Amino acid sequence: MARGRPGLSPALLGLLPLAFLAVFFAWPVGAIVRLGMDAAALDVLADPGTWRIVAFTLGQAAAATLVAVVAGLPVAFLLARVALPGMAVVRALVLVPFVLPTVVVGLAFRGLLGGGVLPIVLANAFFNVAVVARTVGGLWAHLDRRAEDAARSLGASRWRTFTAVTLPALTPALGSAAAVVFLFCATSFGVVLLLGGARFRTLETEIYLRTVELLDLSGASALSLVQVTAVVAVLVLGARARRRREAALKLRARVESARRPVGGEWWVVGAAYAVVALLVVPIASLVARSVDGGFAGYRALSGTGHAGSLSVTGWEAAANSLRTATDATVLALILGVSAAVALVSLRRARFIDALDTALMLPLGVSAVTVGFGYLITLDALPGDLRTSAALVPLAQALVVTPLVIRLVLPVLRSIDERLRQAAATLGAGPWRVWREVDLPLAGRSLLAAAGFGYVVALGEFGATSFLARPDTATLPVVIGRLVSRPGELNSQMAYAACTLLMVVTVAVALVVERLRAGELGEF
Amino acid sequence: MRRMAIALFALLLAGCSLSGDDKPGDRTVVLVTHDSFAHDPAVFDRFTAETGIRVEVRKSGDAGALTNQLVLTKASPLGDVAFGVDTTFASRALDEGVFAEYRSPAAAEGPQRYVVDDSGRLTAVDVGDVCVNVDVAALESRGLPVPTGYADLADPKYKDLLVVEDPATSSPGLAFLLGTVASFRDGWVGYWEKLRANGVLVVSGWEEAYTQEFSGSSGQGPRPIVVSYASSPSAEIGEDGEPRTRALLDTCFRQVEYAGVLANAKNPEDAGKVVDLLLSPEFQRTVPEMMYVYPAREGVELPEAWAKAAPLPENPATLPAAEIQANRERWIEQWRAAVQG
Structure with a gap:
């Protein structure tokens, strides 16, 4: 760590993401909440109806998180430890739900299961299985298999080995994934609105209604404060649990740890395939709808929909999506890696939990609150960013950055401190230590973070639909737009665009996979 | 390190959506x-x-x-x-x-x-104008005549056939609610209670109502009566050149x-x-x-x-903007209590 060495400490890198958060998150959110803070806001807090909404929000998010973790763990095992043909395809496939626009998934689930609480929980879990599988799988692939083999040869059962050796080692990643999934589910909007109707309301849908439709800013402010408080409480608990478990793990390359499953492992593999099959059901129903009645929808992608429903063609929207997601990913990687490096180098500082939590907050606050906050603050910046095309990648980066942190941080933290100390003893400065030790070891998870972040940015709908200009509309925005207009062609085109989005996602995931395989000096 | 920085910079430029910003x-x-x-x-x-x-x-x-x-x-x-x-x-x-x-x-x-x-x-x-739309063929196959106005929708003959949007989350939903207020005045809550008894389905937005629940659109859902627009039938012209759906011109707002x-x-x-x-x-x-x-x-x-x-409805219901502004939230609350309470 080179404590006391002259020069810039890596901890200072943390200032970069903090500055970004301050301008594009804390300031706008603070401004809109302050605007609504008045006596009427207190009445909202005193209303028992508000607390029923809070309970339902947290309850459904906890249930969906549980489902996503239980379903995601076998898939994580499959991705991390199993060498069977077709793994690259499975890895790409589990990402698909994550990019699908909520409105389309909501419609698919309505078609399959109807409305109600269970479909809400399942749909939220559906989106997030990938988060668990990728985050946990990322660490799992690097765990030294020999510890487990030793436990086995000492007579421990497979289950005992899993609970006593593997699970504790996975806890940091599991905690990270669960926190992220919980935040996504607690703030999920489109799905709750579509499947819950007006009967099941969450903080997120209620904040949306009060802000966007009723302009009841005092009610919205009160609810936003409740939301932030709940989110912070969950994050602090999560960060505590993670840190208690942190230990330097011996990381290995994936090739060493993946092999053909043996014995009882086949059950886990079977469970993983069952989960993947369940994920495919709604996806398949969307693809089926896109070819319902021929390929008219696909041909329509080169146009702008029935009677010019759109300002861009389907292909232009796809290009917009790719461009915006690239910008957002690059920005999020810079911010997220800076933050992760700072968090690692501050590992013993007292305020680290607070910092960690602050960096995660954007995932837990309503996109509407942020969006309306932008309206009343960003005109103070030069160039009036409120109506600039640049705001979309900035807002997407706000969502992607916490994910990058969560993917990179567990790996960086589990790097043996002694490696860094050895490098420092040999005369390497802090930057050189980072470059020679951390970067090669975390390279794989960095790449995974880039790929995952890119996919998240591709699918981001809430902030993008609010901020995108008609000529810069992305695929999810275009899909949402098409299904909200009458006409058979629009509907067919929407589902074709959905399929296109899935194909792009799988292609991106496969390219990342290929790059990764080509990376020789990984360990 | 420098090579990495250059590569990063090149990547930024290549993908940049900021660089293509047009000058006003x-x-x-x-x-x-x-x-x-x-x-x-x-x-x-x-x-x-x-x-x-x-x-x-x-x-x-x-x-x-x-x-x-x-x-x-x-x-x-x-x-x-x-x-x-x-x-x-x-x-x-x-x-x-x-x-x-x-x-x-x-x-x-x-x-x-x-x-x-x-x-x-x-x-x-x-x-x-927001009007009730019907799927003519689906009603025919059930042996039902096309309903003519608000009253028919509460008739047990048409039980479980109507889907509407929630006025709290949907603009056509709100317009339909305002139409019933304009037509029934003080009796509008009673009318909605009858609709509820007659199996009205409430969904949150036009998308689910029209493209998923309604039988006359591409989604081919189960319900032949939906709240949509006076103009919607013009997008549902069949291969014979005839509209498959019709707007009920006495239910328009x-x-x-x-x-x-x-x-x-x-x-x-x-x-x-x-x-x-x-x-x-x-x-x-x-x-x-x-x-x-x-x-x-x-x-x-x-x-x-x-x-x-899709002819323009001749005698649609209307309400003064000021009256809507003064009562919108109270009406939605009353509607929630009557239909979903």
Whole structure:
């Protein structure tokens, strides 16, 4: 760590993401909440109806998180430890739900299961299985298999080995994934609105209604404060649990740890395939709808929909999506890696939990609150960013950055401190230590973070639909737009665009996979 | 390290959506509108060629979201002219002082029929009535006649056939609720209780109602009666050239969409010219096909499919904007208690 060495400490890198958060998150959110803070806001807090909404929000998010973790763990095992043909395809496939626009998934689930609480929980879990599988799988692939083999040869059962050796080692990643999934589910909007109707309301849908439709800013402010408080409480608990478990793990390359499953492992593999099959059901129903009645929808992608429903063609929207997601990913990687490096180098500082939590907050606050906050603050910046095309990648980066942190941080933290100390003893400065030790070891998870972040940015709908200009509309925005207009062609085109989005996602995931395989000096 | 930095920089440039940002010309008017706005670019291009004014379109949310954003940003508006504030939200925008006075010379050519008040701040651009739509063939196959008005929908003959949108989350849903208020006055809650007893299905938005639950659209859902627009049947013309669906003209509520010059606009003079453009015969002719609404200007011909499938309702229900503004939230609460309580 080179404590006391002259020069810039890596901890200072943390200032970069903090500055970004301050301008594009804390300031706008603070401004809109302050605007609504008045006596009427207190009445909202005193209303028992508000607390029923809070309970339902947290309850459904906890249930969906549980489902996503239980379903995601076998898939994580499959991705991390199993060498069977077709793994690259499975890895790409589990990402698909994550990019699908909520409105389309909501419609698919309505078609399959109807409305109600269970479909809400399942749909939220559906989106997030990938988060668990990728985050946990990322660490799992690097765990030294020999510890487990030793436990086995000492007579421990497979289950005992899993609970006593593997699970504790996975806890940091599991905690990270669960926190992220919980935040996504607690703030999920489109799905709750579509499947819950007006009967099941969450903080997120209620904040949306009060802000966007009723302009009841005092009610919205009160609810936003409740939301932030709940989110912070969950994050602090999560960060505590993670840190208690942190230990330097011996990381290995994936090739060493993946092999053909043996014995009882086949059950886990079977469970993983069952989960993947369940994920495919709604996806398949969307693809089926896109070819319902021929390929008219696909041909329509080169146009702008029935009677010019759109300002861009389907292909232009796809290009917009790719461009915006690239910008957002690059920005999020810079911010997220800076933050992760700072968090690692501050590992013993007292305020680290607070910092960690602050960096995660954007995932837990309503996109509407942020969006309306932008309206009343960003005109103070030069160039009036409120109506600039640049705001979309900035807002997407706000969502992607916490994910990058969560993917990179567990790996960086589990790097043996002694490696860094050895490098420092040999005369390497802090930057050189980072470059020679951390970067090669975390390279794989960095790449995974880039790929995952890119996919998240591709699918981001809430902030993008609010901020995108008609000529810069992305695929999810275009899909949402098409299904909200009458006409058979629009509907067919929407589902074709959905399929296109899935194909792009799988292609991106496969390219990342290929790059990764080509990376020789990984360990 | 340097090589990495260069590579990163190159990547930034290659993918940059910031670099392609167009430079606004000298005379640019920013038109702020809702997501449903659609226009024929040729009409705008001709306007630019004639006047030298370039129109930049910014869309955000539905009519309610648009109005509320205009209210929040009235001191530093997002543009110069706004289109899309409708009957249900006009009073809020006017009370909050979002718009400046601008009296277009074209406002006397028909739009004056829909005027909100005499302050000259909002000018009607189009009319889009919300009406009950029916799937004619599906009703026939059940041996049912096409219902004629509100009363039939509560008739047990039509049990479990109607799907409506939640007025709290959907603009056509709210319009339909307002239509029943206008028709039944104090008896509207009782009417909804009857609809509830008759198995009305409430969904949160037009998308689920029309594209998923309604049997007459591409989704081929289970219910043959839905709350949609007077113009929707024009998009559902069958292969024989006949509309598959029909709007019930006695269940319509009139929604008018307005345009106006924003107070504190950077370019108010040119903004007024854009209001004139929206009222011009060239633009008005395109609104049916582009936005599924009827021109506010008189003497503008409707497309052929519309004449057959989607005539403008003659006697739609209406409510004064001020009355809607004063009661909107209370009515929605009462509706929730009656239908979902």
